[in-house]
Every structure is written in structure tokens, then in C-alpha cells.
Amino acid sequence: MIKHRPFAALGSAERDWLKAKLHFAFGGMGNPDHRAIGPLRVWNDDEFAPGSGFPMHPHQDVEIVTYVREGAVTHEDSLGNRGRVEAGDVQVMSTGSGIRHAEFNAEAVPLRLFQIWLDPREPGGVPRWASRRFPASERGGRFTVLASGAQADAGALPINAEARVLGATLKTGERLAQALAPGRRGYLVTTGPIRLNSLELGARDGAAIDGIPRLDVLARGGAELVLVELL
Known part of the structure; x- marks a missing residue:
């Protein structure tokens, strides 16, 4: 089963700069019909105005994966980490027993990103942060594992969750196929128009996936795809 979540049906949250x-209802916000899928409970499609962002604030017992689409996000945290994560880069933060962090758009152009929250495999633990560049050439026409809770996914950023995050880029007319293990669930978001199996998705639409053994994608236009597969 694939359930379409059109961009127009998603809930919204706005500030003067955000x-x-x-894609999921959370904390009293969002479309109440868009419930969490297992440990996947937040997927926000965010746009930060230039020179804006979140000041230092706390998190605990959540795995946060940030996929930068346009611009760059500047991160700093209470562990002393500081980094500038550009489009094409991914950052992960295991908040564990507790961490404070800030996220800013220090650029002169808007920042657009996906932020994904997952429940951890087990609570507590040492908090950590990491980032990595994933050039489009590594994701062209195929899914590449960006972050994963499976040790077998060498080269992926590690997360403490029963999930893996995959990314792909497609040109108009390109196709890709992705097998899923029996009974697997997941969620896919596309930045451009695609056909997913027999379902037509528009730009920034989402699709909740349950028990589909194979995903077949045809790009109707240029698109970046991000897929969270729940293990």
C-alpha cells in the first residue's frame, strides 16, 4: 500500500522568518490524519529566511537527520561542535541523554531543508553530531544510504534508530527501482514530479509505504528523492 500525502494537504507552521x-502531525501541529510511522515521527520541509534561525535549545532522546536542499545551515552545540552544512550535505545528531544546539541560516539566500526525527533504538547514551557531503554524482540514478542504524551500511552516517535514510537524484525521464524487504514500511518525499509505482506525485509530495516489495520510480522532471526505510 502507498498512501499519497500531497504537499497541499500538509499542515503548516510559520514564524516571521520560518x-x-x-509531513507528520506532531506537538499539536500538522494534519492529524498524518500520523507517525513506527519510529518516524517528524518530517518537516523548512525554509529559513536569510540571517535567521533557532537559538540554543535542548533535545533529548531523538535522532535528528537534516538533509540540506538549498543554501547552508550553520550548526553549533553544547559539545563544542560547529559546522556549516551546505546543499548536498547531510548532518545527524543523536541527542541521547541531552544536548543543546542552535541552527542558523547565516547566508544571504534562503535555506531549504528536510528535517527528520526518529525515536532512538534505546533512550539515553552519549550525544553526538556528525555531517558528511554526498555529491549528486553518488546519488545519480540510484539510492545511496545517507544515514543508517544498520552496521552493514558502510559509509553512511550512523544513527541510533531502526531506520535508514536514502537519497537519490533523477533527471527527467530517468528511472530507478528499489527493493524493500518483506513487511518493511517507509516514507518517501520528492522535490520534483515523479511516478511512484502507479501513483503520480508532485513536487514536495510525500508517500507512506507499507508492505510494498519494490519501488519503481519514473522522473517526470528533475527531482531529489529522500526515502526513510524502517528496519
Whole structure:
């Protein structure tokens, strides 16, 4: 089964500097019909205005994966980490027993990103942060594992969750196929129009996936795909 979540049906959250579309209902916000899928409970499509962002604030017992689509996000945290994560880069933060961090758009252009929250495999633990560049050439026409809770996914950023995050880039007319293990669930978001199996998705639409053994994608236009597969 694949359930379409059109961009127009997503909930919204806005500040004077932030525009967020919510693929999942969370904290009293979002479309109440868009419930969490297992440990996947937040997927926000965010746009930060230039020179804006979240000041230092705490998190605990959540795995946060940030996929930067356009611009760059500047991160700093209470562990002393500081980094600038550009489009094409991915950052992960295991908040564990507790961490404070800030996220800013220090650029002169808007920042657009996906932020994904997952429940951890087990609570507590040592908090950590990491980032890595994933050039488009590594993701062209195929899914590459960006972050994973499976030790077998060498080269992926590690997360403490029963999930893996995959990314792909497609040109108009390109196809890709991705097998899923029996009974697997997941969620896919596309930045451009695609056909997913027999379902037509528009730009920034989402699709909840349950028990589909194979995903077949045809790009109707240029698109970046991000897929969270729950293990």
C-alpha cells in the first residue's frame, strides 16, 4: 500500500522568518490524519529566511537527520561542535541523554531543508553530531544510504534508530527501482514530479509505504528523492 500525502494537504507552521510544511502531525501541529510511522515521527520541509534561525535549545532522546536542499545551515552545540552544512550535505545528531544546539541560516539566500526525527533504538547514551557531503554524482540514478542504524551500511552516517535514510537524484525521464524487504514500511518525499509505482506525485509530495516489495520510480522532471526505510 502507498498512501499519497500531497504537499497541499500538509499542515503548516510559520514564524516571521520560518515557513514549515509538516509531513507528520506532531506537538499539536500538522494534519492529524498524518500520523507517525513506527519510529518516524517528524518530517518537516523548512525554509529559513536569510540571517535567521533557532537559538540554543535542548533535545533529548531523538535522532535528528537534516538533509540540506538549498543554501547552508550553520550548526553549533553544547559539545563544542560547529559546522556549516551546505546543499548536498547531510548532518545527524543523536541527542541521547541531552544536548543543546542552535541552527542558523547565516547566508544571504534562503535555506531549504528536510528535517527528520526518529525515536532512538534505546533512550539515553552519549550525544553526538556528525555531517558528511554526498555529491549528486553518488546519488545519480540510484539510492545511496545517507544515514543508517544498520552496521552493514558502510559509509553512511550512523544513527541510533531502526531506520535508514536514502537519497537519490533523477533527471527527467530517468528511472530507478528499489527493493524493500518483506513487511518493511517507509516514507518517501520528492522535490520534483515523479511516478511512484502507479501513483503520480508532485513536487514536495510525500508517500507512506507499507508492505510494498519494490519501488519503481519514473522522473517526470528533475527531482531529489529522500526515502526513510524502517528496519
